[in-house]
Amino acid sequence: MKAAFYTLGCKLNYSETATISQEFLNKGFDIIPFEQPADVYVINTCTVTQNAEKDCRQTVRRALRQNPDALIVVTGCYAQLRAEEIGQIEGVDFVLGSNEKFRIFDYIKDFEKNELSCIHVSDSDDLENFYSASSSEADTRTRAFFKVQDGCDYKCSFCTIPKARGKSRSMNPSDAVSKFHSLIREGYKEVILTGVNVGDYGLNYDQDLYKLLKSLLQTPGDYRLRISSIEPNLLNDNLIALAADDERVCNHFHIPLQSGSDKILKLMRRRYNSSDYKRVIEKLNARIADVGIGVDIIVGFPGEDENDFENTYNFVNALDVSYFHVFTYSERPGTSALELGNVVDVGLRRKRNNMLRILSAKKRAAFYRGMKGKTLQTLFEENESNGRMTGWSSNYTRIRADHNPEMINNLIQVQISETDGEFCYAETSQIKNNFKLVVGQL
Numbered sequence: 001m002k003a004a005f006y007t008l009g010c011k012l013n014y015s016e017t018a019t020i021s022q023e024f025l026n027k028g029f030d031i032i033p034f035e036q037p038a039d040v041y042v043i044n045t046c047t048v049t050q051n052a053e054k055d056c057r058q059t060v061r062r063a064l065r066q067n068p069d070a071l072i073v074v075t076g077c078y079a080q081l082r083a084e085e086i087g088q089i090e091g092v093d094f095v096l097g098s099n100e101k102f103r104i105f106d107y108i109k110d111f112e113k114n115e116l117s118c119i120h121v122s123d124s125d126d127l128e129n130f131y132s133a134s135s136s137e138a139d140t141r142t143r144a145f146f147k148v149q150d151g152c153d154y155k156c157s158f159c160t161i162p163k164a165r166g167k168s169r170s171m172n173p174s175d176a177v178s179k180f181h182s183l184i185r186e187g188y189k190e191v192i193l194t195g196v197n198v199g200d201y202g203l204n205y206d207q208d209l210y211k212l213l214k215s216l217l218q219t220p221g222d223y224r225l226r227i228s229s230i231e232p233n234l235l236n237d238n239l240i241a242l243a244a245d246d247e248r249v250c251n252h253f254h255i256p257l258q259s260g261s262d263k264i265l266k267l268m269r270r271r272y273n274s275s276d277y278k279r280v281i282e283k284l285n286a287r288i289a290d291v292g293i294g295v296d297i298i299v300g301f302p303g304e305d306e307n308d309f310e311n312t313y314n315f316v317n318a319l320d321v322s323y324f325h326v327f328t329y330s331e332r333p334g335t336s337a338l339e340l341g342n343v344v345d346v347g348l349r350r351k352r353n354n355m356l357r358i359l360s361a362k363k364r365a366a367f368y369r370g371m372k373g374k375t376l377q378t379l380f381e382e383n384e385s386n387g388r389m390t391g392w393s394s395n396y397t398r399i400r401a402d403h404n405p406e407m408i409n410n411l412i413q414v415q416i417s418e419t420d421g422e423f424c425y426a427e428t429s430q431i432k433n434n435f436k437l438v439v440g441q442l
């Protein structure tokens with residue numbers, strides 16, 4: 001039997017798909033690309049994407065075009081929230097919720113196509129189990145996404161994730177350490193700790209993210225750790241000091257802001273105001289040289305008038321950060337933001353999004369210019385067809401150099417000679433374990 005997988009949404013979803021596909025491998029299935037005729041297609045959906053339903057429908061059709069008799073299983077956040085809608089999509093055989101997606105073989109016994117869709121979705125209040133997951137970036141053994149936390153106890157008014165994934169819960173700390181050991185033994189040089197609200201790690205174990213990092217860092221080996229994203233109110237002094245003092249913790253933080261207007265932050269029910277956020281950014285910059293900082297921003301939230309947007313624009317423009325991820329607010333069924341009124345015109349939302357994206361490109365270019373002449377710890381992971389390779393530095397600078405197979409999947413120090421705003425270019429490099437390599441001039 002052949003199985004194929006498709007993931008919509010975030011890295012967390014990707015790591016979960018990888019774990020589900022491993023289960024299929026263990027049961028003797030061949031895993032094949034989604035574009036080939038398979039006996040089973042598993043689609044792991046997302047609720048954050050603007051066109052969740054459309055994306056899901058299209059992906060089901062794509063699968064059925066490959067093999068009209070294939071069994072179609074739809075799971076993930078969107079399946080948890082909109083099981084009935086998905087069940088109506090022609091050709092869908094099983095809809096499995098967030099709890100059920102890791103127990104596919106308990107629900108599907110004979111892998112025969114059904115007349116009607118079978119729906120197995122637990123109540124959102126019952127999403128209490130923690131299922132670990134990990135995956136590698138683009139099938140390389142270079143960077144691993146390691147899920148250590150799931151769910152969220154926050155109540156941001158625009159967000160459906162707590163309903164789709166349940167309450168905040170974490171991986172048992174000793175299991176996390178042993179899984180981390182195996183990832184390092186498997187040869188991963190960078191492990192990215194992921195979750196829905198990673199900064200909230202450990203609540204159910206009287207632990208926290210700082211203690212987890214300290215335990216993981218006991219593991220011997222040549223590796224580095226990155227935190228995928230962390231809420232500003234959870235990025236505390238201990239974590240900042242650890243990143244400053246231990247080079248194995250990447251000097252890069254991705255910190256959701258969402259708005260620079262305190263009025264909007266309050267309506268969003270975020271747990272900080274713009275001054276709190278600014279203080280965190282100042283601390284990071286004061287404590288960690290060349291720290292890379294990414295910022296999530298949502299534009300067009302209900303009630304965001306010209307003045308609020310201007311505040312956001314000016315606020316992030318003045319911040320010492322390196323890039324933004326800009327999202328356009330879109331209405332989500334079941335969220336309290338729907339009741340706020342003062343809807344922002346869709347065209348205006350797009351315009352604001354564009355303005356911030358342009359500003360982000362300028363910020364990134366300025367950050368990259370600041371890296372010229374500096375030496376950055378880099379992990380090359382990709383071969384490009386044009387004889388080059390690319391990788392990421394610890395501070396999340398995208399680096400390109402002439403291809404050299406010995407440098408792939410090694411933590412090396414590279415000196416930045418040039419940038420075009422999109423990449424930094426390395427000229428000369430030094431491999432960490434004491435021998436030198438010269439990367440040709442670009």
Ligand code: SF4
Nearest residue numbers: 152154155156159161
């Ligand atoms: S912190 Fe807010 S935006 Fe993030 S997952 Fe939790 S509720 Fe959603």
